[in-house]
Amino acid sequence: DARVTQTPRHKVTEMGQEVTMRCQPILGHNTVFWYRQTMMQGLELLAYFRNRAPLDDSGMPKDRFSAEMPDATLATLKIQPSEPRDSAVYFCASGLWDRANQPQHFGDGTRLSIL
Amino acid sequence: AQSVTQPDIHITVSEGASLELRCNYSYGATPYLFWYVQSPGQGLQLLLKYFSGDTLVQGIKGFEAEFKRSQSSFNLRKPSVHWSDAAEYFCAVGASSGGYQKVTFGTGTKLQVIP
Numbered sequence: 001d002a003r004v005t006q007t008p009r010h011k012v013t014e015m016g017q018e019v020t021m022r023c024q025p026i027l028g029h030n031t032v033f034w035y036r037q038t039m040m041q042g043l044e045l046l047a048y049f050r051n052r053a054p055l056d057d058s059g060m061p062k063d064r065f066s067a068e069m070p071d072a073t074l075a076t077l078k079i080q081p082s083e084p085r086d087s088a089v090y091f092c093a094s095g096l097w098d099r100a101n102q103p104q105h106f107g108d109g110t111r112l113s114i115l
Numbered sequence: 116a117q118s119v120t121q122p123d124i125h126i127t128v129s130e131g132a133s134l135e136l137r138c139n140y141s142y143g144a145t146p147y148l149f150w151y152v153q154s155p156g157q158g159l160q161l162l163l164k165y166f167s168g169d170t171l172v173q174g175i176k177g178f179e180a181e182f183k184r185s186q187s188s189f190n191l192r193k194p195s196v197h198w199s200d201a202a203e204y205f206c207a208v209g210a211s212s213g214g215y216q217k218v219t220f221g222t223g224t225k226l227q228v229i230p
Contacts, residue, residue, distance in 0.1 A: 004158070043205070043220045091158055103149055104218065106158030 002026045004107035006092050012113045018080040021110045023092030024073055031097040032075045033104060034060075034067055038088045046090075049075065050097060082114045117142040117208045121221035128196050129229050136191040136224050138180075138206030147209035148189040149218075150180055154202045162204075165189065176200070201228045 005024040013019060025032050034046040047057040047067040057067060064083070069075045079086055089111050093104040118141045128134055140146055147166050151159040163174025170182040180191045189206060206221040 042222045045218075093158075103161045103164055104159075106151075106160070108156070108158045 006107035025094030029094035
């Protein structure tokens with residue numbers, strides 16, 4: 001089965017450090033989503049790309065977060081500088097969004113701990 | 116804008132018993148509805164989806180869900196629960212918004228299965 005691949009699976013770092021999370025969407029999928037999951041807030045949509053172009057990043061703190069898609073096989077989410085409140089599990093999902101009825105396929109997430 | 120409510124945060128059932136997880140949505144038109152399951156340390160996996168047609172949809176792992184427009188509900192059911200079904204379940208609603216797709220996830224229901 002085709003899968004969304006996220007790296008790293010776990011990341012522990014000190015506050016102030018730059019964090020980069022990577023996502024390889026399923027080949028042929030034209031839409032990529034970044035989510036953050038915490039106990040308190042649940043699943044939050046951070047950003048959304050279609051055909052590599054950012055469509056909606058309103059859920060992302062702009063001052064420290066950035067999301068890019070340098071090519072069709074790689075999406076990145078960066079946090080600089082990181083803060084303890086950024087500790088969460090970050091999920092990438094991909095899909096085919098030519099019609100409004102296609103499900104998203106999720107990766108296994110990056111568990112981020114900021115000390 | 117659409118919204119999803121999963122009224123039960125946590126449910127405990129005995130192995131072999133039947134299961135029903137509730138999901139209510141709010142959307143002005145016919146929504147696209149999904150159920151996902153998340154096992155510990157993993158991403159969300161699609162169980163089933165509803166777009167149109169037969170209101171009773173079958174999914175993987177023996178799950179089914181019924182779309183009831185009059186009640187704005189899309190409840191997930193399984194006739195006999197297995198211990199491996201212990202996980203968190205998310206209902207989601209998808210709809211077109213401003214020319215692109217938007218999916219809203221519920222807050223999830225944690226299922227505990229006891230022997």
